[in-house]
Amino acid sequence: MSAPHPNQFALLGQRRFAPFFWTQAAGAANDNLFKFAFTVMVTYQLGVSWLPPSLAGLVIGALFILPFLLFSATAGQITDKLEKTRIIRFVKNLEIAIMLLAALGFMAGHAALLLACVFLMGLHSTLFGPVKFAYLPQVLSERELTGGNGMVEMGTFVAILLGNVAGGLLVAMPGVGHGAVALACLGLALAGRLAAQFIPGAPATDPGLVVNWNPVSETWRNLQLAHGxxxxxxxxxxxxxxxxxxxxxxxxxxxxxxxxxxxxxxxxxxxxxxxxxxxxxxxxxxxxxxxxxxxxxxxxxxxxxxxxxxxxxxxxxxxxxxxxxxxxxxxxxxxxxxxxxxxxxxxxxxxxxxxxxxxxxxxxxxxxxxxxxxxxxxxxxxxxxxxxxxxxxxxxxxxxxxxxxxxxxxxxxxxxxxxxxxxxVPEYLLRFVAWVLSRCVYRFRVRGDEHIPTAGAAILACNHVSFVDAVLLMAASPRPIYFLMDHRIFRVPVLGWLFRLAKAIPVAPQKDDPATYQAAFERAAQVLKAGDLLAIFPEGGITRDGQLQEFKGGIMKIIERAQADGVQAPVVPMALTNLWGSFFSRIEQGGAMVRPFRRGMFTRVGLNVGAPLAAAEVRPEPLRARVAGLLALG
Incomplete structure (x- = not known):
């Protein structure tokens, strides 16, 4: 991956993204210029008896979408099997050939030939579709993927708009409209192919795949694969x-x-x-x-x-x-x-x-x-x-x-x-709650979030200041987090329901409830074995005086169990800052959630994330010192 960029528009200056962006934009514009010009031509100019104007748009739209149903499954296999830039260039070559046929159709006013080209352009888009969205994760980092998709989505809809407008204007030009549409379609196809020439290589992700050419059985298999x-x-x-x-x-x-x-x-x-x-x-x-x-x-x-x-x-x-x-x-x-x-x-x-x-x-x-x-x-x-x-x-x-x-x-x-x-899929709802809390209730700043692993098992160890600590950690992480939490927090109205929805793991002191204690560590081991993120508050409860408490030994038990399962999960130290005294935290003179605006609206709070520690290096006191150091950063 390249160095981080200041915003999504900076991607347009980078070779790994810009040629791909212009290639897909040219294709989207050409699809819509061609379809709309043909629709207007059939509706107002040709007078084809077997294609009445009232049905023209419907027939053209149906023909264009038919290849998506028939050939998407095959296109997905080909994209996984072959190098993606090679596929993109092949698809753009195919587009040029189709537009040469379409040029003949426009010049001759041949509706049947143009209908065949509609189907072929649908096939062109069907082949390009899987490449379009499978290419981006190979060349963009997790922090760039949302911006990259946003740029592609924006580019696609602007291209659709311009294609429709251009198609309607060009085909209506007296005397030269059909020729102008033919030249514009061919020009866009050539421009897309030129841009595709500069797209860097994107290796095949499953080169050993044996392609199943039966579209019916493969479509069913693809749906089952997605359902996995x-x-x-x-x-x-x-x-x-x-x-x-x-x-x-x-x-x-x-x-x-x-x-x-x-x-x-x-x-x-x-x-x-x-x-x-x-x-x-x-x-x-x-x-x-x-x-x-x-x-x-x-x-x-x-x-x-x-x-x-x-x-x-x-x-x-x-x-x-x-x-x-x-x-x-x-x-x-x-x-x-x-x-x-x-x-x-x-x-x-x-x-x-x-x-x-x-x-x-x-x-x-x-x-x-x-x-x-x-x-x-x-x-x-x-x-x-x-x-x-x-x-x-x-x-x-x-x-x-x-x-x-x-x-x-x-x-x-x-x-x-x-x-x-x-x-x-409660993850959407949970992330929405976390998003609202971190932007509309608090002004939440995260430093060091690059230390939160984007793949693989890890243990997140954080201080415990308020009843919404888990929600703020959700807001900071690009991945779902499973939380090991004091069983008493599940009794809090609304928040208890939210944490159960998040599949948080209740834990109780061993002397009070041995079964819950044992089940919690069993479930924590399963989370790490599955390669997910597990968050623990090593203090064992929410602070009552705003100070960092002693770290309990539970985290060592989790690490030892993970190592016994062959999982080397790093430990990521974290510190929530400036939450003490807010609505969701306790205060020295009273409990939490008793005075809604005691610190005003949009209080600035933060999360400082430290570099991961190898599991073998972790001990409660040194880990507490790391978290204390992060707290001191403010």
Whole structure:
């Protein structure tokens, strides 16, 4: 990996990212320029009897998405088996060949040939899809992955927007429109291939893989492979739901603009512009809001915003002033329509916040040897969800529902689906609580977080100051943490439920409850054996005077048990600072959580993380001295 960069935009100056970014952006722009120009041509210019204008968009969209269902599984295998840059260049060569055929189709006005090219461009995108998301984790560090995905998401939606706008403008040029579209498509294909030439090598992750060319059996196998990691699989479902949600709005923009907003084609295009800018803005905000880690706590925030503003879009669409068909200029002079545009921008912004961390999580948590096949499974599910979205929207319209009512149903369904996903995968909810606490209740600063291992077993040893110490540690770590905690904290309302949801391990003194004591160390050993992070508060309880207490011997028992299992887990010393006297800590004159604002809002607190210690070097007193030294840093 290269040296850390100041922000996600700096990646555009680095060879490991910039050529790939421009390659994928050129491909996304070309897909949409070609499809939209062809749709406009069939709808307004060709008059093909066997392809009525009312069905043109549907047929073109279905043909484009069909290869995702048929060939995604094969594409995932090929990506895992072969060097990724080689695949990217092959796909870009294929795009040039397809665009040469498409140029003939545009010049001759040959709809059948162009439909064949739609299918082939769908195949091109199907082959590129697994490479697109499997390449990034190989060249970006964990701290760069959210920003990199945000840049790719932003670039994709801006390219889609520009492609659609360019396709509509070029094909409408009198006399030369078809030729202009042909040249633009071919030019974008060549530009993408040129950029691909500069992408550095990305080695194969499973070169010994034997490709199964049966798409049906391999599709089923890919879905089973993804299901092997339940957090990843349910995240795939979450992303597919996002595509369902987005497809409802994108497919209804023309009808919404015409029948509800009383706007012309320019207004429909403006809705697409606002939606694309919102997605791009949300995607770029992810790195800032996540402190450059994979922060899946943003996913519930995104889901909440999606439902709130999709629902408000329904209410904003009611009672609009009556008018004739308006051009964009007249539309923008009406204050009532600004609320509609703001709702649309914000629901798409929160969609960006929702999707980017999920993609980053899948990339980081998927095993490298079959990461591309899991991305392929995601593409299959995305395609299925978008098809279901189109069918359901069509059925609701036929049943007499209005477009705003469909938006309202989608908002309600999104809230229900999101709640279901977050209860199935409580890690999202827990990280959301940690994110809110560390940014909205406290101003939380982490120093030395590069010492928290991004892979493998480790023991995190921290001082214990408040009832929310565990939540703050969750906010600091890019990975899930299993906590060994005093059994009495589980009796605290709300927090006890939260820690049980986090699968925290209750521990009691051996003399008081031998069974709980023994079970705690047994479970701790399982956590480390599985290669996960285990956090322990060696003081054995929350401090009553704000001072660092004596470290108990429990940590030595955990280390010895891990070594007996053949696990050499390093110990990472940590110190929470400035929490004493806050709402969730005790104070010398009273208990915790009795005066809500005794230190005001947004109190600055911190976590200092020290360099890991080899397990063999750890003893309670020297470890306590390390933590004390971190505390002294303030």
């Amino acid at each position: 990691n339940i957090v990843v699989f349910r995240s795939l479902l979450g992303i597919s739901w996002m595509w369902f949600f987005g497809a409802v709005f994108l497919s209804q923009f023309p009808s919404f603009a015409k029948d509800v907003l009383r706007g012309d084609e320019q207004v429909a295009s403006a809705l697409l512009v606002v939606f694309s800018l919102g997605i791009g803005t949300g995607a770029l905000l992810c790195e800032v809001l996540s402190r450059r880690h994979i922060e899946i706590g943003l996913v519930p925030l995104g889901a909440i915003g999606m439902s709130v503003f999709a629902g408000d879009l329904y209410f904003a669409s009611r009672g609009l002033p009556p008018s004739g068909v308006m051009a964009l200029g007249a539309f923008l002079t009406q204050p009532a329509y600004w609320r509609v545009m703001l709702d649309l921008f914000l629901l798409s912004l929160f969609t960006g916040l929702y999707s980017v961390p999920m993609y980053a999580l899948i990339q980081m948590r998927s095993q490298a040897t079959h990461r591309a096949r899991i991305i392929a499974a995601n593409n299959i599910l995305n395609a299925l969800f978008m098809i279901v979205s189109a069918v359901l929207a069509g059925l609701l319209l036929q049943a007499g529902f209005t477009v705003p009512q469909i938006f309202l149903f989608t908002a309600i369904a999104n809230a229900v689906v999101a709640a279901y996903i977050f209860l199935l």
